[in-house]
């Protein structure tokens with residue numbers, strides 16, 4: 001999927017956390033290099049549960065030129081990134097975190113609105129409010145993320161001042177996406193109001209499809225359940241059962257509110273072509289070009 005995105009002129013990202021160790025990540029980088037000669041990046045999500053040092057080292061050894069960090073503070077790794085001339089982008093969910101990333105030397109930030117799939121932060125601020133504020137506050141480029149699925153979303157992000165967009169849920173529902181067909185069908189069927197936020201009690205809010213299981217997780221969190229008690233539904237093993245085996249009753253499915261605007265399973269090339277032509281049409285119709 002990452003190679004397909006890069007092949008079309010986007011920037012595909014391989015997520016390090018998907019792999020059990022640095023060797024597995026390096027093998028995947030080699031696969032991507034066979035599929036495309038265009039640049040692609042690696043996302044390294046920093047959490048509390050797993051040290052990521054070996055993945056940074058693997059990226060340096062492999063000559064990766066763009067790393068997108070997300071999650072916790074990437075400060076410890078910044079010298080390594082700078083010394084190796086790596087473009088360093090940090091994902092943030094609040095303008096104050098963007099300022100912090102800028103201070104650490106980030107070359108750009110991905111600013112994630114609360115509509116987004118994945119972990120959209122604890123502040124519940126939408127992209128429409130975040131982007132102009134971020135653009136006015138920061139000196140580095142701002143990339144918008146959250147519920148962008150088509151050219152209208154891209155055009156609006158550009159009008160708000162973003163330099164580009166990052167998309168997750170839309171690419172999950174493509175022919176090249178390795179997600180199970182049940183995952184793709186569930187997103188197509190879901191409306192914009194079919195997601196809920198869980199894991200807020202762990203200060204790690206995650207937007208997921210509303211299902212009996214995710215609603216049970218939320219109810220248990222309200223009762224004060226620990227992560228260990230909920231691990232079977234929200235841990236890594238459950239994620240694999242959902243994504244690889246399509247067992248939507250075994251774990252939660254991370255997705256954004258943009259699911260309401262996803263109706264088919266195109267190729268990545270079709271997604272990008274549609275987005276670019278629709279964004280151009282919208283901007284031209286509004287005398288923005």
Ligand SMILES: Cc1cc2nc3c(=O)[nH]c(=O)nc-3n(C[C@H](O)[C@H](O)[C@H](O)COP(=O)(O)O)c2cc1C
Pocket residue numbers: 015017043045069070071091112115116117118119145146147148166167168169170172254255256257258
């Ligand atoms: C299934 C799924 C998995 C994701 N995994 C990661 C991840 O490992 N690291 C990360 O920084 N962001 C991750 N994200 C967030 C995306 O990078 C992106 O910011 C987000 O999907 C944008 O919102 P959208 O899904 O509404 O387009 C994930 C999103 C989804 C939907």
